[in-house]
Amino acid sequence: MTGSKRKFAIVVFPGSNCDQDCHYVATELMGCDAEYVWHHDTDLKNSDVVILPGGFAYGDYLRAGALARFSPVMESVIRFAMDGGPVLGICNGFQVLLEAGLLPGAVRVNRGLRYVCRDVHMRVENASTVFTRLYEPGQIVKMPIGHMEGNYTAPPETLTELEFESGVVFRYCDEEGRVTDEANPNGATAGIAGISNREGNIVGLMPHPDRCAEALLGNDVGRRMFESAVASLAPA
């Protein structure tokens, strides 16, 4: 049966530090195969799903994600994504997707100018993307964040497009699902925590589903993102 196992590619940049967490979720928690793909490699090893993990790729020099985007591996990731392959960017991985232009907009430094590390609540605004289809629309999920630059913004016309085409996937909210300024940890425009492309196969978010994927840790809601991707794949 190993021949039909689904395979995750975990991209590793110098400075990635959540690559092993993602590998663990894919293999130990989901029973899938997973391969690390070094930033100099261009071979995604026939993977079904590509994850850009969190960390500080290239030390976040210049801007978070700005240098990682020019890695050889990114050409393969862009081609994979353009062919409809599922690509998930988590935290620093989301920043790389933004810098690479696979998702629109940019992140600025948090409005509080501090690194923020804590649990946040989010409302699932689009439960039909490749990575969110196992959630209920409007479901409130709790995930941890840990970032300095998560203050999402985009030009007004891009924001309008995101809102009208269900590009907003997750929005920061309080425990009851109210999108308030107090519930917004970083100042992101309209409380945007995660977005997707129009086709829904490319998703990026600041919170860490990889850090809440196991009941032993008290929260496994993040695992649904990985499971959604597998559930979205055509039968092997």
Add this chain to the structure above:
Amino acid sequence: MRVEVRVYPKEGVLDPQGKAIASALGRLGHASVEDVRAGKIFFLDLRGDDPVAVEAEARRMAEELLANTVIEGYDVRFPADL
């Protein structure tokens, strides 16, 4: 040839660092501060002595990498101009 690229938050884009610096300056007693925006400056030494070509090249560098033009503006200057 030395050329400078200045990268800064676009007008109208919230600049949390600039705001924090402005309020720190205010606390230090600089009551005249109305606004601060914080940016970066790159000193580039490029081969070539044709200012038109050097400026064009520096602009391409800014567009491709040095600035994130979603949120940042930039300009290119020659120190000799100053």
